[in-house]
Amino acid sequence: MSRLQDVAAQVAEQHLAVAMPNRWRHVQAVARKAADLGSLAARDADLLVAAAWLHDIGYAPTITDTGFHALDGARWLRASGYNLRLAALVAHHSCAQYEADERGLGGILKTEFPYELSPTADALWYADMTTGPDGQDLTVKDRLAEIRNRYGPDDLVTRFWERAEPALVDSIQRTEERIANQPM
Template sequence: MTVSVDAARLLARQWLREPVARRWRHVQAVAAKAEQISGAVPASDRDVLMAAAWLHDVGYSPDLVDTGFHSLDGARWLRRQEVDERVAGLVAHHSCAWLEAEERGLGSVLGAEFEREEGPVADALCCADMTTGPDGQSFEVLDRLAEIRSRYGADHLVTRFISRAEPEIVAAVRRTEERLGVGPSQPM
């Protein structure tokens, strides 16, 4: 079933707004950023980008936790709701989730269950997520990665994941900036 952008927003709001209000602030800002940079994807892909932006962190809803890995939990739940496979796949693998899955011992599970899309939409989703802070503030990507490291602490699995993922996350942001015709220091 093709999920409309409005339906995606309402689903995200339903599952995130009350139980995880801070995460909901982040998600609203990620969606706003995705809209702002949607010129980096073909016009026919803009609704998919927006739906994935609204839903990318739905797996943080306490009611949807299964494995505890939010990308996989969210994507599995979306599949059960019969949301399009493309959106579910983007959520499953968003922002280099395949590397976090490896840190969690779930790499082969994630890869077997969901196809990983590469290209402008996956890059733009990563860019919107990784230039938006936990309260919705806008960040340069390197500052956002530093923020994540300091929030989780040196020994945390998420910090190990971010260190491994940094080159690919930064590359996705830079490719998106190139598609938009802006440089790293300019606002997107």
């Protein structure tokens, strides 16, 4: 592990392990999966794994501000001196723009953090959205069904996933194609 990955893992553990053990299990599994996908991100492998460790840091009770974890985590990372690209990957992970729009924070997210369409961003989304809440491997369809079931049909989270699903599935498919095209 690189220094950035080590620091990211320590920070995530510090903020999530005790306060949110289920979230911590999810984050650990996402980071392991991201490490396995590192070759897809080429020179950004270190950044990908660090973003995986930190993608849900905004859920931590000590960091939550707006209640929108992607924005809260990204703002905290930026304020803590992490580079803008890492904070932006966290800000926009897994179709966060759709949730930001539902919460009335879409303009703020777009203004504060640049959106990135890249193999690195896709791999982060893949690692997150094919990992269940307790760290189990899931298909993206099973993950979305689990989220909808957990939140219920009328929740804001369920509503945003209805709109976000096509973009998410496209991202997952791009990553699956990159995995399939990797040399053995």
